[in-house]
Amino acid sequence: MVDAPRDVLGPVAGEPAFDDHRPPRLDIVNDCVHCGFCLTTCPTYVLWGEEMDSPRGRIHLMKQGLDGEPMTDSMVRHVDACLGCMACVTACPSGVRYDSLIEDTRAQVERRHPRKGRDRALREAIFALFPYPRRLRLLRGPLRAYQVSGLQRLVARSGLLERLAPTLATLDSLAPRLRRVPRPPGRVPARGPRRAVVGMLTGCVQDAFFPDVNSATVRVLAAEGCDVVIPPGQGCCGALSVHNGREEQARGFARALIDRFERAGVEYVVVNAAGCGSSMKEYAELLRDDPYAERAAAFAAKVRDLSELLAALGPVARRHPLPLTVAYHDACHLAHAQGVRAQPRALLGGIPGLEVREIADPEICCGSAGVWNILNPGPAAELGDRKAGNVLATGASLLVTANPGCLMQVAAAVRRQGGAIALAHTAQVLDASIRGLPASALLTPAG
Numbered sequence: 001m002v003d004a005p006r007d008v009l010g011p012v013a014g015e016p017a018f019d020d021h022r023p024p025r026l027d028i029v030n031d032c033v034h035c036g037f038c039l040t041t042c043p044t045y046v047l048w049g050e051e052m053d054s055p056r057g058r059i060h061l062m063k064q065g066l067d068g069e070p071m072t073d074s075m076v077r078h079v080d081a082c083l084g085c086m087a088c089v090t091a092c093p094s095g096v097r098y099d100s101l102i103e104d105t106r107a108q109v110e111r112r113h114p115r116k117g118r119d120r121a122l123r124e125a126i127f128a129l130f131p132y133p134r135r136l137r138l139l140r141g142p143l144r145a146y147q148v149s150g151l152q153r154l155v156a157r158s159g160l161l162e163r164l165a166p167t168l169a170t171l172d173s174l175a176p177r178l179r180r181v182p183r184p185p186g187r188v189p190a191r192g193p194r195r196a197v198v199g200m201l202t203g204c205v206q207d208a209f210f211p212d213v214n215s216a217t218v219r220v221l222a223a224e225g226c227d228v229v230i231p232p233g234q235g236c237c238g239a240l241s242v243h244n245g246r247e248e249q250a251r252g253f254a255r256a257l258i259d260r261f262e263r264a265g266v267e268y269v270v271v272n273a274a275g276c277g278s279s280m281k282e283y284a285e286l287l288r289d290d291p292y293a294e295r296a297a298a299f300a301a302k303v304r305d306l307s308e309l310l311a312a313l314g315p316v317a318r319r320h321p322l323p324l325t326v327a328y329h330d331a332c333h334l335a336h337a338q339g340v341r342a343q344p345r346a347l348l349g350g351i352p353g354l355e356v357r358e359i360a361d362p363e364i365c366c367g368s369a370g371v372w373n374i375l376n377p378g379p380a381a382e383l384g385d386r387k388a389g390n391v392l393a394t395g396a397s398l399l400v401t402a403n404p405g406c407l408m409q410v411a412a413a414v415r416r417q418g419g420a421i422a423l424a425h426t427a428q429v430l431d432a433s434i435r436g437l438p439a440s441a442l443l444t445p446a447g
């Protein structure tokens with residue numbers, strides 16, 4: 001009899017949790033000195049107060065797995081519950097690389113733990129849709145018709161969707177208001193003397209639901225002296241896949257993206273979505289034992305968040321005043337995973353008339369976390385509500401952040417609270433200032 005592949009059956013009872021393909025690294029696990037400094041920054045610990053839903057608790061579970069304990073449903077539940085926000089990495093005084101631990105653990109879970117029923121079906125549906133920009137774009141037409149026909153308002157008022165299909169209700173509440181925006185051409189020349197040639201990632205959700213952010217990014221880069229190249233046929237960067245343990249899918253996406261951008265021959269690869277940028281900077285790690293390893297390292301070295309590149313180049317385009325009070329929200333994958341905090345604040349602070357206000361508890365995730373809010377709608381809404389409350393308490397008229405997931409999550413929470421605040425990506429604020437638009441151009445409330 002031929003042995004069935006392990007991927008299908010999962011581990012037999014009593015088999016150790018991890019196989020020897022990239023288990024979580026014992027040396028990193030042992031770096032944890034159990035001090036607990038990370039606990040209060042961990043959103044799941046803040047929500048539930050459970051040790052096993054803290055970074056320290058999850059590391060303890062990984063240690064048990066490395067010691068030969070089997071992968072139990074309970075272990076998987078605590079691993080699944082992690083948002084991957086990396087607030088614990090920032091907080092940890094011992095420099096524990098929790099990012100590496102959770103990524104390796106999640107890949108083991110996906111390969112070795114057979115998911116059941118609704119969970120499995122939901123994950124299959126998510127990963128057959130979200131990492132495919134063309135499929136997402138096909139949703140735009142029906143979604144727009146649903147929004148402008150008034151049907152969306154009717155459904156929301158009836159409360160039916162929440163009772164019958166909570167996941168659909170979550171998706172419905174997250175979907176941004178869609179507008180028609182022409183897509184930027186494949187190459188846009190620098191305005192004035194050229195300072196850099198940059199390739200731009202258009203992304204999946206960003207491209208389908210926030211095309212105006214991509215247009216603003218191109219205009220700002222060109223105004224700051226960059227030739228902007230948008231390689232055609234770009235797919236997903238693999239961020240959603242890698243953050244959810246779908247290692248093979250992520251590696252396939254990464255290789256394809258490297259091929260596309262290498263052909264474009266650019267100096268930098270610019271990203272305006274925090275989650276994508278953090279994954280692309282980790283390509284060397286993802287493809288470390290792959291024929292693409294060297295190319296992945298060279299590619300990763302070129303990746304910059306938009307604010308990082310603009311701050312390094314320094315401004316040349318004139319900023320016109322924007323009399324606005326803005327609350328700046330640190331996207332976890334920008335602040336914790338990439339350490340980019342000062343640059344967006346400096347860029348916003350450089351706009352005459354604009355005041356930047358800080359949000360309380362900035363280290364706590366808004367609950368978006370890729371597709372975590374779709375997989376865990378209840379706790380995600382709780383985190384969203386906390387964030388929305390802190391955002392509204394700043395009294396700012398505009399919330400600025402650098403990740404499409406955060407924009408959707410906070411907008412939905414603000415709407416739930418009956419609040420009113422406009423939302424924008426950093427690129428849109430810079431664009432408005434450079435073009436001399438009035439502040440009112442940015443002030444369409446999310447509510």
Ligand code: SF4
Nearest residue numbers: 032033035036038092
């Ligand atoms: S702060 Fe770091 S060392 Fe301390 S418990 Fe958390 S992960 Fe472990």
Ligand code: SF4
Nearest residue numbers: 042082083085086088
């Ligand atoms: S990544 Fe975020 S949710 Fe996960 S353990 Fe660290 S702080 Fe908690």
